[in-house]
Amino acid sequence: MNIDNLMHSLEARHPGEHEYLQAVKEVLMTIEEVYNQHPEFEKAKIAERLVEPDRIFTFKVPWVDDRGDVQVNLGYRVQFNNAIGPYKGGLRFHSSVNLSILKFLGFEQIFKNALTTLPMGGGKGGSDFNPRGKSDAEVMRFCQAFMLELWRHIGPETDVPAGDIGVGAREVGYLYGMYRKLARENTGVLTGKNLEFGGSLIRPEATGFGGLYFVNQMLETAGLSIKGKTVAISGFGNVAWGAALKATELGAKVVTISGPDGYIYDENGIAGEKIDYMLELRATCNDIVEPYAEQFGAVFVPGRRPWEVKVDIALPCATQNELNEEDARTLISNGVICVGEISNMGCTPEAIDLLLHHKVMYGPGKAVNAGGVATSGLEMTQNAMHIAWTAAEVDAKLQQIMSQIHDQCVRHGREADGYINYMKGANIAGFLKVAKAMLAQGVV
Numbered sequence: 001m002n003i004d005n006l007m008h009s010l011e012a013r014h015p016g017e018h019e020y021l022q023a024v025k026e027v028l029m030t031i032e033e034v035y036n037q038h039p040e041f042e043k044a045k046i047a048e049r050l051v052e053p054d055r056i057f058t059f060k061v062p063w064v065d066d067r068g069d070v071q072v073n074l075g076y077r078v079q080f081n082n083a084i085g086p087y088k089g090g091l092r093f094h095s096s097v098n099l100s101i102l103k104f105l106g107f108e109q110i111f112k113n114a115l116t117t118l119p120m121g122g123g124k125g126g127s128d129f130n131p132r133g134k135s136d137a138e139v140m141r142f143c144q145a146f147m148l149e150l151w152r153h154i155g156p157e158t159d160v161p162a163g164d165i166g167v168g169a170r171e172v173g174y175l176y177g178m179y180r181k182l183a184r185e186n187t188g189v190l191t192g193k194n195l196e197f198g199g200s201l202i203r204p205e206a207t208g209f210g211g212l213y214f215v216n217q218m219l220e221t222a223g224l225s226i227k228g229k230t231v232a233i234s235g236f237g238n239v240a241w242g243a244a245l246k247a248t249e250l251g252a253k254v255v256t257i258s259g260p261d262g263y264i265y266d267e268n269g270i271a272g273e274k275i276d277y278m279l280e281l282r283a284t285c286n287d288i289v290e291p292y293a294e295q296f297g298a299v300f301v302p303g304r305r306p307w308e309v310k311v312d313i314a315l316p317c318a319t320q321n322e323l324n325e326e327d328a329r330t331l332i333s334n335g336v337i338c339v340g341e342i343s344n345m346g347c348t349p350e351a352i353d354l355l356l357h358h359k360v361m362y363g364p365g366k367a368v369n370a371g372g373v374a375t376s377g378l379e380m381t382q383n384a385m386h387i388a389w390t391a392a393e394v395d396a397k398l399q400q401i402m403s404q405i406h407d408q409c410v411r412h413g414r415e416a417d418g419y420i421n422y423m424k425g426a427n428i429a430g431f432l433k434v435a436k437a438m439l440a441q442g443v444v
Contacts, residue, residue, distance in 0.1 A: 115430045258289060297303040313339075
């Protein structure tokens with residue numbers, strides 16, 4: 001495999017799709033050595049086939065707002081690879097959504113889903129519609145209009161969307177209701193549903209919980225304990241909330257959350273009613289964290305990110321590329337011991353290179369945040385079996401899956417000096433599973 005030639009070809013085909021090209025290059029660079037040990041992969045052009053989606057649906061979504069005005073948004077579904085199972089990946093409703101972001105997320109989802117050991121392929125979708133500030137009736141009309149186009153391309157054994165940024169239980173409920181009406185069947189076609197119609201317990205917390213289970217294992221493998229460690233978290237949504245909840249439960253002290261307006265530093269720790277208050281913040285339409293400082297007497301730092309705070313563990317929980325090279329340099333100089341991406345591709349390539357160079361423990365999103373899609377997979381299983389597991393049963397299965405993911409990363413990522421390159425390990429483990437499945441199924 002010649003990475004330069006392949007990347008030049010992709011850049012010519014997909015100019016300006018920076019997030020997608022970044023994700024592809026990161027994976028190719030870490031799997032190159034293993035790939036070249038398998039001439040059968042090169043003969044079957046596995047890399048060239050893997051980096052292009054199977055298909056992309058792009059469609060207009062016309063809907064009527066509360067004033068009676070017609071609005072038009074764009075909708076997307078990227079079905080990337082289904083060699084090991086139905087396409088699986090969230091729907092993101094946010095004004096920043098574009099094809100590059102969805103292709104990067106769908107590409108990452110292939111390997112993340114493969115790591116879970118569950119039979120799920122990779123996909124992603126969404127729209128540039130932003131539900132913030134919209135009434136419930138407007139959100140419902142948009143979701144119904146979106147599903148009116150999407151429903152014919154998805155199904156429990158074909159493509160199973162889930163929630164993501166801007167798509168919570170409310171949106172999933174409206175999407176599922178319209179799908180059920182159009183398809184005239186009740187199936188596990190969407191995950192993240194309410195408990196009353198097929199949802200799974202602990203799904204809202206799962207990404208944050210799984211991230212902390214993984215980070216805890218990283219520390220234990222290095223002979224360290226998470227107890228007493230200080231933790232910086234970005235964001236204040238479901239992911240950050242779940243991460244703060246589990247970090248506190250494991251004995252760590254979370255000292256930051258953040259929003260577009262800046263970050264909160266709470267030296268006393270974000271625990272108990274303070275974590276509950278994160279849910280209240282998220283329920284508002286303001287998308288800011290400053291009210292936390294007023295509520296609890298904490299420090300609010302406007303217009304900055306939390307990575308300048310001296311902590312032991314840094315956990316990006318908000319969005320892609322939110323921790324850059326300068327942030328990584330600051331964290332390293334402050335003695336950080338572990339950085340775990342609970343957001344998708346939370347660190348820039350330059351930040352990752354710096355962390356790896358300084359031998360800081362770094363966990364990539366496709367491994368660390370796999371708890372969300374793993375629990376979605378468990379929801380699919382419960383739907384297929386027409387049963388519901390208890391929270392304890394789901395949590396036990398989640399812990400087992402995250403442990404298996406960690407073991408795969410260690411097995412493929414341990415270097416000669418003993419340092420574990422989790423990014424390399426995750427990419428190789430996920431790639432080998434998908435590549436072998438593609439090879440066995442022929443050129444399709």
